Amino acid sequence: HAKTRERNSVQFFNKQLSELENQRQKLLGDLRQDLAANRLNMVYQPQYRLADQTLVGVEALIRWEHAEHGFISPDVFIPLAEDNSIANEISRFVVHQVYQDLQQYRLLGNPIERVSINISAVEFNSRMMLDALLMEIESLPNLKQWLQIEITETATLNNLEKSAANIKALKAEGLRFSVDDFGTGYTSLAMLKDLPIDEVKIDRSFIKAMVHETKAKAIVEAIVGMTHGFGISIVAEGIENKEQLDLLKVMGCSEGQGYFLAKPLNVKQLAATVRSGL
Numbered sequence: 001h002a003k004t005r006e007r008n009s010v011q012f013f014n015k016q017l018s019e020l021e022n023q024r025q026k027l028l029g030d031l032r033q034d035l036a037a038n039r040l041n042m043v044y045q046p047q048y049r050l051a052d053q054t055l056v057g058v059e060a061l062i063r064w065e066h067a068e069h070g071f072i073s074p075d076v077f078i079p080l081a082e083d084n085s086i087a088n089e090i091s092r093f094v095v096h097q098v099y100q101d102l103q104q105y106r107l108l109g110n111p112i113e114r115v116s117i118n119i120s121a122v123e124f125n126s127r128m129m130l131d132a133l134l135m136e137i138e139s140l141p142n143l144k145q146w147l148q149i150e151i152t153e154t155a156t157l158n159n160l161e162k163s164a165a166n167i168k169a170l171k172a173e174g175l176r177f178s179v180d181d182f183g184t185g186y187t188s189l190a191m192l193k194d195l196p197i198d199e200v201k202i203d204r205s206f207i208k209a210m211v212h213e214t215k216a217k218a219i220v221e222a223i224v225g226m227t228h229g230f231g232i233s234i235v236a237e238g239i240e241n242k243e244q245l246d247l248l249k250v251m252g253c254s255e256g257q258g259y260f261l262a263k264p265l266n267v268k269q270l271a272a273t274v275r276s277g278l
């Protein structure tokens with residue numbers, strides 16, 4: 001019967017949903033535990049000036065190796081954390097680990113003069129969480145002068161006025177502010193005009209497309225030209241081959257990162273790379 005079939009499929013669907021919810025809760029519990037036990041790690045992807053390939057900074061990226069499931073991407077667990085307000089705990093871990101890593105290898109300030117960390121949308125949009133993070137950073141001597149905060153463009157979408165106030169709070173502390181995955185939102189132009197931005201990072205989807213799509217290429221060119229005019233630094237993300245690198249240089253894009261230049265490295269590998277002058 002249709003009615004019975006319908007009821008059965010609804011029951012089936014509900015069962016699947018609650019299993020999914022159980023899995024989420026289990027994963028979240030594991031994340032909380034591993035965070036508390038300092039079992040997550042940071043890796044660092046070098047960023048280069050494209051003209052002469054000198055190192056200009058690093059982006060710190062979080063890594064979680066789950067005891068049963070192995071490596072879980074931050075693209076999976078960061079959104080989970082955001083929904084459950086442990087975003088702040090993640091960032092607290094990140095700033096402490098970055099500080100400890102770079103101090104242990106004596107990299108902070110020299111030769112690494114810029115360290116970017118990613119923070120979550122919920123954190124950026126909550127003044128309470130943002131202030132908590134600032135206090136955490138403040139507690140680590142000499143960190144903030146080298147630190148840059150990355151926030152995805154879509155995180156600032158909702159309210160440009162509020163975003164401007166939050167960026168000013170970061171900048172008042174001496175931190176630099178970078179807009180990640182730039183070009184993917186709907187407010188790109190308004191942001192450049194109205195927000196006190198230090199850096200934008202061109203989303204890697206444009207870098208991928210620009211070598212065979214004239215419109216993507218035109219977008220990258222426009223972003224490079226505009227940021228130049230506004231005195232904003234620019235980093236191309238996701239450079240995977242020489243063709244992309246060469247095109248970016250021709251366009252006058254000043255900085256970049258990507259697997260073709262260097263993969264994210266653990267701090268020991270980073271120290272070796274930096275000391276060998278690469």
Ligand code: C2E
Pocket residue numbers: 045060061062073074075078090094118119120150180181204237238239240257258259260264
């Ligand atoms: P994102 O900030 O845009 O980081 C860049 C991502 O691109 C990283 O992935 C990096 O490993 C990857 N990548 C670098 N070069 C290349 C390349 O040439 N090709 C390709 N295909 N990918 C490249 P990852 O580490 O998996 O991070 C994914 C996202 O998770 C990040 O995107 C960021 O939004 C978030 N995330 C990572 N670490 C943290 C963290 O510590 N805190 C927070 N809140 N979010 C983080």
Ligand code: MG
Pocket residue numbers: 059118150180
């Ligand atoms: Mg980033």
Ligand code: MG
Pocket residue numbers: 180181201203237
């Ligand atoms: Mg990005």
Ligand code: MG
Pocket residue numbers: 181
């Ligand atoms: Mg991203």
